[in-house]
Amino acid sequence: DQQVKQNSPSLSVQEGRISILNCDYTNSMFDYFLWYKKYPAEGPTFLISISSIKDKNEDGRFTVFLNKSAKHLSLHIVPSQPGDSAVYFCAASFYNNNDMRFGAGTRLTVKP
């Protein structure tokens, strides 16, 4: 039961341009959404999160948008840098519950 889906397994963008990673979910009861970044041979690291009561959260070059009616969230990276090349996982959870549901990940490649 894949409650969180990342339909694009890979994305390639040019350095300096915008990267947009997408995520869809099916359970409307999720109330917290997170993005994690994973480099090879490392564990995922937390990037940015958003509560279901908001529709946008920004942290430097990273912005997450949440569209609850569409059950869709996206991560925007502007400007993209080669060091951003990694696998990005979208995750959703219920309030104060660490049973997070992750998407399959999107491999982002930022070309110099």
Place this chain on the structure above:
Amino acid sequence: KAGVTQTPRYLIKTRGQQVTLSCSPISGHRSVSWYQQTPGQGLQFLFEYFSETQRNKGNFPGRFSGRQFSNSRSEMNVSTLELGDSALYLCASSSRTGLTGELFFGEGSRLTVL
């Protein structure tokens, strides 16, 4: 502050064997979660322990089990290994005191079943 430590990092087993993986959370973190990562499946939740009690469990067969000790260290065990159990097993800890739900992951234990 030391991060989440998982041992062993790599191991190879044969079908039918059992394996035990260990996780030491960040000091002060009382919640430990385990995830299985396989290509194309992302991270799938196995279980979460908090104060030595299993609080949540994912949809995995009973061959997958875990426990947490009084010092918050956790172990997971997989018995009667199958080829499909080959994966990266990730442990994550959390303080559960904030509202962010942020998990801190270890580097994982890569299990290969032959």
